[in-house]
Amino acid sequence: MEFGLIIIIVLIVIFASGIRIIPQAKANVVERLGAYHRTMQTGLHYVIPIVERVATVVSLKEMVKDFAPQPVITKDNVTMQIDTVIYYQITDPKLYTYGVENPISAIENLTATTLRNIIGDLELDETLTSRDVINTQMRSILDGATDAWGIKVHRVEVKNILPPRDIQEAMEKQMRAERERREAILRAEGEKKSQILIAEGEKESTVLRAEAAKAAKIKEAEGEAESIVKIQEATAQGLRLIKEVGMDEAVLKLKSYEAMVDVARGNATKIIIPSELQNLATIGTTLNEMMDKPPVPPKPHAKPKERVEPIKTDQL
Secondary structure (H helix, E strand, C coil): CHHHHHHHHHHHHHHHHCEEEECCCEEEEEEECCEEEEEECCEEEECCCCCEEEEEEEECCEEEEECCCEEEECCCCCEEEEEEEEEEEECCHHHHHHCCCCHHHHHHHHHHHHHHHHHCCCCHHHHHHCHHHHHHHHHHHHHHHHHHHCEEEEEEEEEEEECCHHHHHHHHHHHHHHHHHHHHHHHHHHHHHHHHHHHHHHHHHHHHHHHHHHHHHHHHHHHHHHHHHHHHHHHHHHHHHHHHHCCCHHHHHHHHHHHHHHHHCCCCCCCCCCHHHHHHHHHHHHHHHHHHCCCCCCCCCCCCCCCCCCCCHHHC
């Protein structure tokens, strides 16, 4: 009874050991009696104990492999160290398991030989400036070669290119000289632009000063012209008013008398009196005397006084 229970337990354990749960992005290659039988994908599977076994567990994710630097020789006989990075993915677990022994090592050796062939056709300068060309050619060659191994090469990148030390020093000197040349050019261009801007500023300043002086003279001339016009308009207005009033000869003589009074108040040593004003003064004096004093009869046998003729202005 106990022996039968033990056998049952052993059978249950053996049966349970054949249960397989395949996670996402994984695949199991199953062999039956030493030959390939099937590939188990994601999900629940059962492997018959003793008869079947899981030969390989394969990851279906994209993977990255960084290979060590490889010595290569360029077309102009310069030896340099180049290391590459490969992005690949297993697409067929069966081919990956039975296609080649140690697939990663095979890819590494294939990468080294392909890189030597490509760099051997390029010179040093082309190698340093043709990374995209090298990457494209290597990916195409590796992808075609690894299809039989169930591997898909997505990308190949040249990580570092290390030329010899003497080449690096020569390149650094060349780069330094190139930077100094560019610096000198930029400095010269800056000074040239500075001088141009200064000259343009002086030119604009001179033009603005000339325009300002011109505008000032124009404004001054316009002011003088307006002043003259205003004076003439005032004079014309005065003459127009005098004409409208209709001044007679008495008024004109009164105005002349007022003008003579103003002249007499000045510092002039000579005074020229028009004959009309002298006659007017004589008439005024005579009238005053006749009104203030009674008339005096003339003396007999008196000799009449000589009349003083006024000096006319046109006789001077």
